[in-house]
Amino acid sequence: MSNVKYILGHFEDPDEMMHGIDKLQENNIGIYDVYTPMPIHGIEEKLGYKRSRLPIAAFCFGITGTLTAISMIYYMLVYDWPMNIGGKPSLAMPDFVPITFELTILFAAYGMMFTFFYANHLFPGRAPRVMDLRATNDRFVIAIDAKTNPYPDKIENLLKEAGAVEVMHNERKYVSYE
Incomplete structure (x- = not known):
């Protein structure tokens, strides 16, 4: 488990993903980022992002x-x-x-x-930074930093209770298209 950088919870429904965010925050588990194939209103406030400058x-x-x-x-x-x-x-x-x-x-x-x-980081000629390629198509992905959250089994159970279809342990930071 030492080489795992991120725990990824895959959801098929945005409402289930929002429920998963609530469950993780109730248990004081820090969320690294959330990747969605479409904009979801209200997710910035839920994750605590500041207003754009x-x-x-x-x-x-x-x-x-x-x-x-x-x-x-x-x-x-x-x-x-x-x-x-x-x-x-x-x-x-x-x-x-x-x-x-x-x-x-x-x-x-x-x-x-x-x-x-x-x-x-959208410079021309640079490969896009994508945690999981399915997040650009049909999945809603919650990424949790495995280094700062030492209980991967608890995180995995919480994600599955919230409706995660799949829970992955990602060893690399970003997936490249090559």
Whole structure:
């Protein structure tokens, strides 16, 4: 049992999996992660995950885009090449709202995309990190760290009582597609 890293409980029904999470938490057993083939509402609160900071990152990227647009407009039209067109001021901001808006959206969208890829390890060319391949298809998997939870028989019994179809002892951290 010393080389086992994770205990995986496989469920066919999301309600049974949620019941399994409740049973494990009642017995003070730490859950490493839960893998599902579809989003399940309310699972983040049940597992104690904090709210995503992606909106904060989007705001920062948007402000960066706004400041970049205003800086470029100021540099190009006021500092570098001021032109007098019909007696209008060099920096007529209402004329440049569309440009500023577009750069704000562009920076926010690309910044959020790269932040999401970085946070979830979804870089192009990298193999996905999957605990069990069936979790991407038709199974709901609860992964429990075997090193921090020293009672594998108790965990296995709790998972089976909650409705687990299969309980596996995983020796590797992630399964590769090769």
